[in-house]
Amino acid sequence: MRHGEYKMPGGKLVVVDLDLRDGQIAAVQVSGDFFLEPDSALADIDCALLGAPHSASVEELAMRVSPALSAPVQTFGISAEAVAIAVRRAIDGGNST
Numbered sequence: 001m002r003h004g005e006y007k008m009p010g011g012k013l014v015v016v017d018l019d020l021r022d023g024q025i026a027a028v029q030v031s032g033d034f035f036l037e038p039d040s041a042l043a044d045i046d047c048a049l050l051g052a053p054h055s056a057s058v059e060e061l062a063m064r065v066s067p068a069l070s071a072p073v074q075t076f077g078i079s080a081e082a083v084a085i086a087v088r089r090a091i092d093g094g095n096s097t
Contacts, residue, residue: 004090008034012077016086018049025052030086034078041075044068045083054091058084 004016012034019027028049036042045068052064061084069080 002090002093004086004088004092006082006086006089008077008079008082011079011082014078014082014086016083016090018087018090020054020091023054025049025054025087028087030083032078032086035076036069036078037074041068041073044073049083049087052087058088060084061087 001017001019004018005013007013012032014030014032014034017029017031018025028046030042030045030049045065048064048068049061052061056064058081062080065080065083069075069078
């Protein structure tokens with residue numbers, strides 16, 4: 001299991017734990033001290049990341065996550081980019097910005 005964290009400026013901490021298999025994200029769990037409504041949006045974020053290639057850029061990962069954070073989802077302290085940065089940090093061993 002790989003672990004990455006990112007504290008969004010002016011926002012909250014995003015934590016990602018994931019497993020890679022065959023060059024893709026095979027299992028992922030996003031958590032942190034942010035707020036989402038409805039709660040089911042968190043599972044939608046996880047699903048959006050499954051199958052993403054390990055080489056995906058922050059921008060590519062954010063594009064996968066954005067629909068899961070779109071209306072009617074209400075967010076506080078989180079963005080698609082923040083999730084993507086935490087994912088890259090998990091993949092890269094904490095070294096991605």
